[in-house]
Amino acid sequence: MSRWHTLTDMSPFAVAEHPSPTSPEVRADILAAPTFGQHFTDHMTVAQWDSDQGWHDQAIVPQGPLQLHPSTAALHYGQEIFEGLKAYRHDDGSVWMFRPEMNARRFQRSAERLAMPALPVEDFLTSLQLLVDLDRDWVPSPEGEQNLYLRPFMFGTEHLIGVRASHSYTYCVLATPAGAYYSQPLKLWVTPNYSRAAVGGTGAAKCGGNYAASLKAADEAGEHGCGQVLWLDGAEHRWVEECGTMNIMFVTSDGELLTPATNGNILEGVTRDSLLQLAPDHGLRPVERAIEFTEVQRRLLDGTITEVFACGTAAVVTPITGFRTPDGGADLTVADGQVGPLTAAIRQHLLDIQYGRAADQHGWLVKVSD
Template sequence: MDFTRLPHPSPTPPERRAELIADPGFGKVFTDHMVAIDYDEEKGGWQEAVLAPRGPIALDPAASVLHYAQEIFEGMKAYAHADGGLALFRPEANARRFNASARRMAMPEIPEDTFLSAVREAVLADAEWLPPIEGGSLYIRPFMFASEAFLGVRPAKQYKFMVILSAAGSYFKGGVAPVKIWVAQGYVRAAPGGTGAAKTGGNYAASLVPQAQASEHGCDQVVFLDAVENKWIEELGGMNLFFVRRDGSVVTPPLTGTILPGITRESLIALLTEEGLEVREEPYSLEQWRTEAESGELLETMACGTAAVVTPVGTVASPEGEFTIGAGGTGQLTAKIRERLVAIQHGTAPDPRGWVTRL
């Protein structure tokens, strides 16, 4: 698809940009441009693609997304390589997952090459926003929502696909450090047959009240149990989990439709297997987590996702008390596998699987 590139009338001055990206945090500093592509069923589908100055979206108050929540998104990063170039990590996987989410939410799929071209256009337009700091990246947010103005419960016939960028530092304020997890009480993230495997905003909205519970108990994140038996570990509010056991095995909850199929999760399974570990996708209960942590059978627990990469879990809390994973610090395997993944993403380690796409 060809892109119309609209000139920016007042891009951020270089001095101001340098000030903003010196310590951007996460998700607060946005770049100058955005990509927008409209979909109209009656006009034959996807319309003109435009790279434009970032700005407000004109939206009718009856837009379907505001009433019936047809909305999906992705999370990706662009990384700086030592030669000054930029690279994406497994962008094709993001395109596939985006379309899987679209199917579940009764939305039109976008051709994968169009998705990838839109991401490329946005990143190349704002490459100078990548923070020159350790762990710095451009966080990429492709998203799509129903824009048709109507009131009625049916799939919309008009949609808007967009890509925006954010200069990003560390996901957690203190950098990479063990996090404390709160076990959700009285809330679930997703149920069988629901939208748990789709990357849609409603799943994250459902996590906000239990996340507030976690904060009230001095915890960084909330972990959800299954909706049927309320005993099986599912995922955090936005990250998948791995349990590293003394017998050389690693367990991660299976993808049964209630857990988001994380791209970092899939990558870790490959890297851990390459390390000679037995990785099993099987149910893992809260009781097992506590028992194995207390007996020493469980050595480490790590959380993973695009934003946080790989993060150690140090302590788990609930009304029944707390338990600590290992010594409560960053385990050896967690540190090693994070280092391996980051090295591939930044081009300082071999990439035999072709995960990295240079821009």
């Protein structure tokens, strides 16, 4: 019996294969230069929840439109959460996911914050394994950091005009072949006008509203010649929190890998956690604490912050070469404005683990397909 049938037989997910899948020729053209979020694989995962039945109708089905009533709750009250992770093809042709259980547990925390039902970790993992295995021919070769990006999401589906939690939800997973998200280092705009999160808000949840609220600030950054925004806290506009849709890290001259502590406002990134664990392999001490932006300014000027980078599933590790502030002063350049050696090394280390080129000493990889 094949691994596919074993997984199917043990899981609550039914499988309906696409009657007219993408031709190998068309798929090969897409995989020759995969672009993040532009093309999707032949199948998707769906599951339903309601207050009477709990989770039901779990299935892998042909990818296609969802039919929604105009009063669908999420369209009016924003009950929507999502995750992002990747499947990687190794040089021997096998396919692996990176730390999917951490995404599953964060998905549960996001659901709890938005008063949504928790999808069991086992169902989250199985939904990904079955989808990736069925569409494994869509996983690109590892050249150029190509991968299959996975987007699990859930939203309230009750037909509802009224402010309360929905009594029904749809869970879905899409898969899209992707290449590198950022191709160049970034300069950050320290926005004086916008905040990402507030104490008691949804900053630690991965929900669409957080990203919608970030778009205007990203536009503002572009108007000031920067590729992304640096978020400071919403209360005092003083403490470093995140960078665009990514976590931020600083390398110091005394050997620290320094990052803001998670405080309920900051998303607990899978890449962030992974890099903190890899730091000692590169002679760095992982440190999580509150970081005032004036400290960043001072230490960039005196040279005791030597490298800065952003990190996230899509971006992996993206070097930060400078900051632009709204006070009319000179731009702050990180060291010599080039990609730092430790940034490059820790980035390569993470990629080598994900693509099977380095030992996975932490047990992070989950095999999907031979």
